[in-house]
Amino acid sequence: MLSPHNSVDSIILSEDDSGQYFGLFKNAQFISVVSLFIENDTAQFCKFATETSEQNKGYGSILLNRIIEETIKNNVKCLWCNARVTALNFYNKFGFEVVSEK
Numbered sequence: 001m002l003s004p005h006n007s008v009d010s011i012i013l014s015e016d017d018s019g020q021y022f023g024l025f026k027n028a029q030f031i032s033v034v035s036l037f038i039e040n041d042t043a044q045f046c047k048f049a050t051e052t053s054e055q056n057k058g059y060g061s062i063l064l065n066r067i068i069e070e071t072i073k074n075n076v077k078c079l080w081c082n083a084r085v086t087a088l089n090f091y092n093k094f095g096f097e098v099v100s101e102k
Contacts, residue, residue: 018037019035019036019037020035020036020037020038020070021033021034021035021036022034022035022036022063022066022067023063024050024059024062024063026054026059029051031050031051031054031059032049032050032051032054032059032060032062032063033047033048033049033050033063034046034047034048034049034063034064034067035047035048036067036070036071038070038071038074038076041075041076041077041078042076042077042078042079042080043067043071043074043076043078043079043080044079044080044081045064045067045079045080045081046081046082048060048063048064048081060090061093061094064094065094067079068094079096080099081096083096
């Protein structure tokens with residue numbers, strides 16, 4: 001699902017121990033995942049992916065709504081991610097805005 005051509009070790013970040021992880025299962029199959037890192041009133045989500053065969057079925061939306069709920073519960077003022085250009089329309093539906101081209 002994430003970086004299918006890389007090993008698990010290649011996607012582990014040094015701050016992974018401080019994150020929260022959310023996943024969806026369908027018929028006991030792991031189909032979607034996202035990581036959330038909260039620091040004070042700011043949060044970043046990353047490693048957000050859904051199995052290709054399960055995309056465009058609403059599973060990513062379920063997870064994104066879940067992390068938005070989690071950030072509200074934790075009084076987060078700014079939720080951000082580094083998004084692929086191809087995913088911008090998806091994030092726009094949730095009220096996200098491009099603030100940097102970086």
